Amino acid sequence: MSKYQPLHDRLSGHPEDEWRTSFSELEGVLGFALPKSARTGAAWWANDSDKSHARAWTGPGWMVSEVDRTLGSVVFRRNLAAADIEAAGGVAAQASQAATRIQPEAMRKASEGASRLAKARRAAPFVAAGVAGVAVLGGLAALFVRNMGRLRSTSRA
Secondary structure, X not given: OOOXXXXXXXXXXXXXXXXEEEHXXXXXXXXXXXXXXXXXXXXXXXXXXXXXXXXXXXXXXXXXXXXXXXXXXXXXXEOHHHHHHHHHOHHHHHXXXXXXXXXXXXXXHHHHHHHHHHHHHXXXXXXXXXXXXXXXXXXXXXXXXXXXXXXXXXXXX
């Protein structure tokens, strides 16, 4: 069980689609003080399901939408699409979790590969026409050379 399970439980049972809370109220729910990085940096509040503290809110279908470190407050909003997927359970929830683990670099490479493949498919008819055109030109050149040879031999005779 994660030390952030109380936050997970609090958000899972929250009846509204938004929860505005102070850092001190959040610490009361957790039962311990927030780390210094939560008070000083934005990265701690990222909706990144690879981090155990972020899974406390992303797991039950919530996301951090606003953080005011000066006032010491945070706004959690229900991510309705994620909540629906989690409520559906089973394969849909597993697919959603797997999709969130895909790194942006992998997504970019996959997109580039798909784009190259689509371009190649669109270009295939033109490549085939180009190859056929070269074959026709080669045939015409061979005929020209052959006929030039005949013309030379008849002009010498």
